[in-house]
Amino acid sequence: MLKFAQKRYEMNRKLYMVSLGPGDIELLTLRACRAFRECNAICVPTKSEDNSFDKSISHKIVTEALEFLGIKREIIPVYSPMVFDENDWHNEADIVIGSSHKYSKVCFVTLGDAGVYSSIYYLLDIIKQKDKELYEQSEVIAGVTSFSASSAMVKKALCLGDESLIIRPINPREEVRNTEILMRPKIGMQTKALGEGDFYTFENIYLPEQKISPFKIDKVKKYMTLFINFAQR
Ligand SMILES: C[S@@+](CC[C@H](N)C(=O)[O-])C[C@H]1O[C@@H](n2cnc3c(N)ncnc32)[C@H](O)[C@@H]1O
DSSP: OOHHHHHHHHHTOEEEEEEOBSSOGGGSOHHHHHHHHHOSEEEEEESOTTOOOTTOHHHHHHHHHHHHHTOOOEEEEEEOOOSOOHHHHHHHHHHHHHHHHHHSEEEEEESBOTTSSOTHHHHHHHHHHHOHHHHHTEEEEOOOOHHHHHHHHTTOOSOOTTOOOOOOOSSOSSOOOOOEEEOOOOTTOBOGGGOOSEEEEEESTTSTTOEEESSOOSBOOOSSEEEEEEOOO
């Protein structure tokens, strides 16, 4: 490739971190499908050391999605032994970064929703250190969690009325820290009583007048407001 064209190709790099939902292609979002259309290659984690996808649920969903969309994309295996070893995340991040140089627009996929016990945020932290440009060109695509799909399957609400919802790791490796999601505020209420921490305020997301503030607003102006007090990491 000519030097100039190569540079433009590099400058147009994009990384989509795509949530696949819990296993059924019908629970894949339109946004995930758009990312598959827009990319040139899809990085798919595999627990198999030989990089085969025999046991990979993610690979099954991606294959079905590409068939559904009637498109072909390069599939890059990413060996992910899932043993919580930082070296593995570095290797995975290197494959993603390398793929972005080769294919310009790439996806990395994860099961369920990326925000719930997924390695993608470890990878993004490493990518931020090693390749800030790619980090800034990255987008996380939300998905259906295993527990929202499970609740729907048995027609039982996860929380109703004044109930709250707790998600706990069954085998924690260290002290459990909590992320708190605070919903259903009253318009005009003061937020002092919600406490302190790593707060974000989300108002009207994906709606007109969307606003995301990396702090807790003092007074609620809209009903469509939620707060996340992220676990201190
Ligand atoms: C590493 S976590 C990933 C969670 C995922 N990101 C989500 O949003 O549901 C893996 C755990 O999620 C749950 N899980 C994920 N997919 C599931 C499925 N299809 N059926 C039942 N449990 C599932 C299981 O508890 C599993 O051990």
